[in-house]
Amino acid sequence: MAEPIIELKGVSKSFGSNLVLDRVDLTIYKGEALAIIGPSGTGKSTILRLIAGLLAPDEGEIYVKGQMREGLIEDKADPIGIGMVFQQAALFDSLTVEENVGFFLYQHSRLSRQRIRELVNRSLEMVGLPGIGDRYPAELSGGMRKRVSFARAIISNPDNPKDRSEVLLYDEPTAGxxxxxxxxIEDLIRQLQCLTGVCNTYAIVTHQDSTIRRTADRIIFLYQGKLQWEGTVDDINKTDHPMVRQFFSGKVEGPIQVIG
Known part of the structure; x- marks a missing residue:
């Protein structure tokens, strides 16, 4: 049986009076590709930020490789690295691609600038963007900026293997x-999963049908703060679950309430 690498147990999260997650139980297993889907505003990105340690739950517990996390990632390091690719790429406009990809190593390692440059070039080659280290984000297309953010997420310090991300979190990687x-991007996500030395476990939040079908092994459907359905890509076309049927058909009528 696959090893649980991330576990959420009874996790709840509110923002003001808005209950976003309501006693959610979720397990991510080593080596799997998990898609978290559902209508907008149902807490999908919140789950990723909780897993990454950028938010703390109001209730419940989060375990990373069997160890319960206390506080945020800045309070105490997890036993494994968890990388996150944000929806808008989140690159620094004033820095070159090389400086963006190598930012963590420049700030938190003792590696020489030449060694960091070599590691940056290797990461850029992995995402199919060799030779663009001297460009700025404004000079890149949207797809290229996404891939640069992937390169930043997978780069690691060879002198400190604990820095290597064993789990990657993708927040709407194909949006826009x-x-x-x-x-x-979908092909790249799968290719990175198969590369030696790159993490092979990931969770992805997406609304896009092709991204769900091409990048996921297991799918969970989130609505009104609760996990409503779980299945595989093959199950999408077989299930009679009314929320899943409505979501993939795009119909206004159904159990999912349309806001606005």
Missing amino acids: LDPIASTV
């Missing part, structure tokens, strides 16, 4: 991209 650029 055309179908061809989306396919490039």
